Amino acid sequence: MYQRRTGRIANAIGRRWWGSAAKVPRAIRTSCPRCRRHTEHEVSLYKAGRRRALAEGERRHEWRKKGYGGQKYPRQRRFAKTTKKQTLKLKCKVCGYIIHREGIRLSKLVIG
Ligand SMILES: [Zn+2]
Numbered sequence: 634m635y636q637r638r639t640g641r642i643a644n645a646i647g648r649r650w651w652g653s654a655a656k657v658p659r660a661i662r663t664s665c666p667r668c669r670r671h672t673e674h675e676v677s678l679y680k681a682g683r684r685r686a687l688a689e690g691e692r693r694h695e696w697r698k699k700g701y702g703g704q705k706y707p708r709q710r711r712f713a714k715t716t717k718k719q720t721l722k723l724k725c726k727v728c729g730y731i732i733h734r735e736g737i738r739l740s741k742l743v744i745g
Pocket residue numbers: 665666667668669672725726727728729730
């Protein structure tokens with residue numbers, strides 16, 4: 634099946650399917666939920682933040698792992714995928730509201 638969700642990079646850049654490199658414009662005109670109309674959005678790449686050792690999920694995970702029968706799920710040892718799904722961060726130029734646009738698998742993403 635192709636494109637169950639709306640608002641993917643493929644939509645943003647008018648591409649149908651994953652492939653080699655994808656070019657994304659530096660600015661996209663799209664709907665802003667706060668302004669409730671189409672505005673210019675600044676495009677950047679989403680990067681996961683640093684893991685905090687004292688975050689609730691992290692503490693729960695530690696707690697569940699300790700004791701007899703430790704590891705709770707199989708550890709990923711070999712990865713089948715060579716690419717990651719890229720998420721775009723769109724920042725509204727009018728109000729500064731940031732929306733994420735879930736991406737597709739890309740080997741290379743070029744912004745600009
Ligand atoms: Zn806005």
